[in-house]
Amino acid sequence: MRAKDAQAERACPGERYTISVAICRTRQRNQYPKCLLCPHRDPEVAGSIPSDPKVSSSIFHSTSVSGAVPNEINDYVIRKIGQAAAQFLRSQEPGSSRLAVACDARDNSRSFARAFSEGVTRGGADVVNLGTVPPGALAYALGADGYGGGAFIGGGNRAGGINGVRLWRSEAQLVGFGSGLDKIGLIARRMRLGRSRLPGEMHSVDLLADYLSYLKTFAPVLRPLAIVMDGGNGAAGRVARRLVADLPIELIPMHFEEDGRSPFLGKEFPAPAVVAAVREGLRRHEAGCGAAFDFNAERVVFFDETGAPLRHDLAAALIATEMLARNPGGAVALDLRFSAALQARITQKGGQALRAPASRLEFAQHFRRNEALYGVDGTGLHYFRDFYRFPSPFLALLMFASNLSRDPRPVSQQVAELEQWSQSGEVVIPLPSAEVGQVVLEHIRSQFQHAEREMIDGLSVRTQEWWFNLRQPAGAAELRLNVEAKSRRQVRQARQNVEKLIKNALAESNP
DSSP: OHHHHHHOEEOOTTOSSOEEHHHHHHHHHTTOGGGGGOTTOOHHHHHHSOOOTTSOGGGBOSSOEEEETTTTSOHHHHHHHHHHHHHHHHHHOTTOOEEEEEEOSOTTHHHHHHHHHHHHHHTTOEEEEEEEOOHHHHHHHHHHHOOSEEEEEOOTTSOTTEEEEEEEETTSOBOOTTTTHHHHHHHHHHSOOOOOSSOOOEEEOOOHHHHHHHHHTTOSOOOOEEEEEEOTTTTHHHHHHHHSTTTTEEEEEESOSOOTTOTTTTSOSSOHHHHHHHHHHHHHHTOSEEEEEOTTSOOEEEEOTTSOBOOHHHHHHHHHHHHHHHSTTOEEEEETTSOHHHHHHHHHTTOEEEEEOSSHHHHHHHHHHTTOSEEEOTTSOEEETTTTTEEOHHHHHHHHHHHHHHOOSOHHHHHHTTOOSEEOOOEEEEOSOGGGHHHHHHHHHHTTTTSEEEOSSSEEEEOSSEEEEEEOOTTOSEEEEEEEESSHHHHHHHHHHHHHHHHHHHHHHOO
16 A cells, blocks of 8 residues: 555646656645645644744634734735745645736735745746835736736735735636635645745736726716815826726816825725815816726725715616616626615616625625626625725716716705605624524524515515514624614604614524
């Protein structure tokens, strides 16, 4: 048996050639990086590899790697994550050896992008540097040019002292914890910062023109329209200028200057100063609508002509109207907390409304799995099937403008007919422990046996006059309640009834 075993052959993850069992075992003893991904790994050998104390496990979150600079995130840590990402993505798609890398406009993001790229090349893959562009441009690169994966270096809208990286597979599918990010973290913590025998190379590509040309194919006919746009001092400014350059859109810019230390970082989006600036711009220029982009140019909030910010579900109703006019019968995915008015509008326009989980990763997976035409989540991410099933605030802007070309009524008048329901907002209800959450949900579910019930994300109960969703964020000792009804009085009554049921359920679970 031993002689036969010694002659057997294996293959390292992502490699086309085979190796003997003896070589396999030697590689494991020498901490060969891909051994951590291999089904043939010896648990004792893998478990004996010391963990790098400089790479904390706490920086690996559900959808990203992020932490404080420089204690948790620095060049050394980012370089190791790049090398680990290259090892993982190559093991997933053996035929691919190129990763696209982009970053936001933060002061330290460019240097982190270089460190990450160095790690990728050490891991044996090539890097194509896209520069400072929005995540949507990275998605375009992944979808149009066939890269094996992508990375975006940035800290989102969080404070300037935070930074990190998000990763995607070749089809612009986010790598989350449980779908690869946990393994990348394991490799980064256990792997020596060495160099592949065949290191990769670095190249730079300017794809902004091609990216914008692709976006413009979705806006063939627009009527003249003045739009106030706020760029949040991030990447949105220069992208928006070039996007509308040859379109019948009069751009009224606010905060378009890129600032790596934007005063809006770490604040709610949109910040009160942004809302005030857009409102003043609309008043002064008598523009038709407004739009504010976050620092990454990833999310967008729309404004009516009076300067009132639109809820994401109301803006989505106008965009969905345009999308369904172009694609009759399409499916639209929406955050299950959104108004019933949005679902009614989708049905009215001949579409199919797909209620989706509230969490970002689960929403994106639901959108892809159901092959939806369009989707919007509760944070203002607008997903499009024909944009590689990825969020694009700029495509959302073009669809919003296209709807105004199709329906010339003021935005405030269009959304007024959708505001037929009253909402409670999201109410946070503390629990004594995370473990009792599911017990409470099941107890409340049993109290509504004659109503429409679903368990997509927590419990949703619907009647003709009101509905509520009660969910528990993963691992949290709390429940979050959203109630909507035909009147404020009904909202108040429904909320009180559900809170009373929660109180009773907690009393029964702790006699």
